[in-house]
Amino acid sequence: MASKNQFVTFNNGLKCPILGFGTWKSKPGQVEDAVKVAIDAGYRHIDCAMVYENEKEVGNAIKQKIDEGVVKRENLFITSKLWNIFHQPDYVETVIKKTLSDLQLDYLDLYLIHWPMAFKEGKLEDDWFPKTAEGVTIEGTGSYIETWKAMEKLVHQGLTKSIGISNFNKKQTEDILNIATVKPVTNQVECHPYLNQKKLKEFSAQHNIILTAYSPLGSPDRPWAKPDDPSLLDDPKILAIGKKYNKSAAQVLIKYQIQRGIIVIPKSVTKSRIESNFDVWDFTLEQNDMLEIDTFDCNGRVLHLNWNKKFKDYPFHDEY
Numbered sequence: 001m002a003s004k005n006q007f008v009t010f011n012n013g014l015k016c017p018i019l020g021f022g023t024w025k026s027k028p029g030q031v032e033d034a035v036k037v038a039i040d041a042g043y044r045h046i047d048c049a050m051v052y053e054n055e056k057e058v059g060n061a062i063k064q065k066i067d068e069g070v071v072k073r074e075n076l077f078i079t080s081k082l083w084n085i086f087h088q089p090d091y092v093e094t095v096i097k098k099t100l101s102d103l104q105l106d107y108l109d110l111y112l113i114h115w116p117m118a119f120k121e122g123k124l125e126d127d128w129f130p131k132t133a134e135g136v137t138i139e140g141t142g143s144y145i146e147t148w149k150a151m152e153k154l155v156h157q158g159l160t161k162s163i164g165i166s167n168f169n170k171k172q173t174e175d176i177l178n179i180a181t182v183k184p185v186t187n188q189v190e191c192h193p194y195l196n197q198k199k200l201k202e203f204s205a206q207h208n209i210i211l212t213a214y215s216p217l218g219s220p221d222r223p224w225a226k227p228d229d230p231s232l233l234d235d236p237k238i239l240a241i242g243k244k245y246n247k248s249a250a251q252v253l254i255k256y257q258i259q260r261g262i263i264v265i266p267k268s269v270t271k272s273r274i275e276s277n278f279d280v281w282d283f284t285l286e287q288n289d290m291l292e293i294d295t296f297d298c299n300g301r302v303l304h305l306n307w308n309k310k311f312k313d314y315p316f317h318d319e320y
C-alpha cells in the first residue's frame with residue numbers, strides 16, 4: 001500500500017520518510033497496537049531504542065503488518081540506538097544483534113549512538129543505569145570516537161544501512177567528522193519551537209547531516225514533567241496558528257519541522273492522535289507563520305538529563 005509521506009535524502013544517497021513514529025514511554029502492553037495503528041495510518045518510519053525496553057513488541061507489530069501484506073520490509077525505515085553502557089567497541093555488534101533479534105529484522109535502516117556520554121560499561125544482562133550506593137549514575141571511560149569506528153563496521157557487515165548520532169553537540173559532531181570514513185547521516189536531537197536548534201541545524205547542513213527532531217510536541221509525558229512547566233500543545237500562539245488552518249497544535253508542531261526539512265518523530269499510543277499526527281499533508285504553513293514560530297525559541301530544553309552534567313561528554317554545556 002502506498003503511503004503519503006515526504007522523504008529526505010541522506011548524504012549516503014538513502015532516503016528516509018520525514019515523518020516517523022516515536023516509541024519512548026510506550027508501554028509493552030500498548031506499543032504493539034500503537035505501531036500497528038501507525039503502519040495502517042501510513043507511517044513507514046519507526047524510531048526505537050533498546051533502552052525503551054519495548055523492541056520485542058515493536059517487532060511483533062512490524063512482523064504482523066509485513067505478514068498481512070500491509071507493508072514490505074524494504075518500504076519501512078527502522079531506527080534503533082546504542083545505549084550508554086554499551087560504548088565498548090568490541091561489544092557494539094553484540095548489542096545491535098540483540099536489537100535485530102528483538103525487532104525480528106535482518107538489518108536496521110539507521111543505528112544511532114544514543115548519547116555521546118558513556119555510562120559505566122556493562123553487558124546486556126547488567127543494570128542499564130549503573131549507580132553508586134547514593135543513587136548517582138556512574139560515568140564510563142569510553143570514547144565516542146572509538147565507538148564510532150565500531151559503528152562503521154556495522155554498515156560494512158550489512159547490519160544497518162546508515163549510522164548516525166543523537167544528542168551530540170557541534171564540537172562532538174566535529175570530532176566524529178574528523179575521523180569518520182562513514183559519515184553520520186543524522187543527529188537526532190530535541191527540537192521544537194521552544195528549542196528550535198537553528199544554529200545546530202545550520203552547522204549540520206554545512207556537513208550534509210540532517211537533523212531529526214525528537215520530543216517535537218514537548219514530551220508532555222516525560223517522567224520529570226511538572227504541572228507548571230510550559231506546555232507547547234497548550235500554547236495559545238500555536239493554537240491560534242492551528243485555528244487559521246483548521247489544524248491542531250500537534251499538527252502545526254509536526255508541519256513546522258517538515259517545512260524546515262527536519263525529520264520528525266512524534267510519539268503517541270492513542271489511535272486518534274496517531275492518525276491525526278499523520279494527517280499533515282493537506283496544508284502548508286505560510287512563511288510569516290513559520291517566522292513567527294521561529295521567534296518562540298527560549299532555550300526551552302526539556303530533556304536536559306542534567307543529573308549527568310559532570311560527565312566529560314555531557315553535551316549541553318556548549319551553546320549548541
Ligand SMILES: NC(=O)C1=CN([C@@H]2O[C@H](COP(=O)(O)OP(=O)(O)OC[C@H]3O[C@@H](n4cnc5c(N)ncnc54)[C@H](OP(=O)(O)O)[C@@H]3O)[C@@H](O)[C@H]2O)C=CC1
Pocket residue numbers: 021022023024025047048114166167188189213214215216217218219220221222233248250251265266267268269270273274276277303
Ligand atoms: N534520541 C533521544 O535521546 C530521544 C529520542 N526520542 C524519540 O522521540 C520520540 C518523540 O518524543 P517524546 O519525548 O516521546 O515526546 P513527544 O513530543 O512526541 O510527545 C509525546 C506525548 O504527546 C502526546 N501526544 C501525541 N500526540 C498528541 C496529540 N495529537 N495531541 C495531544 N497530545 C499528543 C502523547 O500522548 P499519548 O501517547 O498518551 O497519546 C505523549 O504524551 C520518542 O518517543 C522517541 O522515539 C525522545 C526523547 C529522547
Ligand SMILES: CC(=O)C(C)=O
Pocket residue numbers: 024049114
Ligand atoms: C528518551 C531517551 O531516548 C533518552 C532519555 O535517552
